[in-house]
Amino acid sequence: GNSVTQMEGPVTLSEEAFLTINCTYTATGYPSLFWYVQYPGEGLQLLLKATKADDKGSNKGFEATYRKETTSFHLEKGSVQVSDSAVYFCALSESNTGNQFYFGTGTSLTVIP
Amino acid sequence: DAGVIQSPRHEVTEMGQEVTLRCKPISGHNSLFWYRQTMMRGLELLIYFNNNVPIDDSGMPEDRFSAKMPNASFSTLKIQPSEPRDSAVYFCASSLTRDNQPQHFGDGTRLSIL
Numbered sequence: 597g598n599s600v601t602q603m604e605g606p607v608t609l610s611e612e613a614f615l616t617i618n619c620t621y622t623a624t625g626y627p628s629l630f631w632y633v634q635y636p637g638e639g640l641q642l643l644l645k646a647t648k649a650d651d652k653g654s655n656k657g658f659e660a661t662y663r664k665e666t667t668s669f670h671l672e673k674g675s676v677q678v679s680d681s682a683v684y685f686c687a688l689s690e691s692n693t694g695n696q697f698y699f700g701t702g703t704s705l706t707v708i709p
Numbered sequence: 710d711a712g713v714i715q716s717p718r719h720e721v722t723e724m725g726q727e728v729t730l731r732c733k734p735i736s737g738h739n740s741l742f743w744y745r746q747t748m749m750r751g752l753e754l755l756i757y758f759n760n761n762v763p764i765d766d767s768g769m770p771e772d773r774f775s776a777k778m779p780n781a782s783f784s785t786l787k788i789q790p791s792e793p794r795d796s797a798v799y800f801c802a803s804s805l806t807r808d809n810q811p812q813h814f815g816d817g818t819r820l821s822i823l
Contacts, residue, residue, distance in 0.1 A: 628808070628809040630811060637816075638816055638817075639814035640800070640802075640812075642811045642813070645809070647809040685752070689809075689810075691808040695740050695804050695805075695807070695810060696742075696757060696765070697754075699751075701751045702752070
């Protein structure tokens with residue numbers, strides 16, 4: 597079946613530190629992969645996506661590369677800011693599931709000045 | 710552009726009362742999803758619709774929960790009777806039913822059952 601595994605949180609970093617949030621997936625076919633961000637009191641917002649192997653999604657300084665050989669889609673940012681404090685969700689969808697998404701459990705990030 | 714609109718944003722009610730949550734998807738989107746988010750269980754898919762037809766309701770916790778989508782621009786999630794353990798944030802999301810399309814989330818309804 598389909599599933600997503602994210603690294604456990606919470607993660608606390610100092611401003612300007614390097615961020616990595618690990619995500620690995622299991623899928624029966626050829627999934628698309630997504631990262632969503634949730635700020636306090638808000639819904640999930642799409643951060644970036646990649647639709648095939650070796651694609652790199654990027655947005656707002658965040659990047660993630662679709663690695664089929666390691667079934668991974670790790671989120672990275674070179675220099676985090678206080679405003680990046682949020683919960684980050686990795687997700688996959690497969691075309692044979694009617695666009696149903698499979699979400700990871702979320703990783704809480706706190707950036708301190 | 711209008712996003713997914715949910716109402717109410719907050720609901721506080723007493724145990725045993727009927728609760729109705731509402732969702733207006735993005736115009737043109739033909740898939741709609743209802744999720745529940747709690748600290749203990751994280752984000753759970755309750756039910757989803759394609760072209761107004763329920764496709765998978767296996768995530769609906771029990772018969773007290775029901776969802777309808779009478780037309781392409783409106784959906785409801787109803788809990789009757791409500792219980793304290795139903796307290797959670799309920800999200801609605803919509804998308805195009807095509808490969809690689811992201812889901813777009815509303816801001817959620819924070820439900821508290823006393």
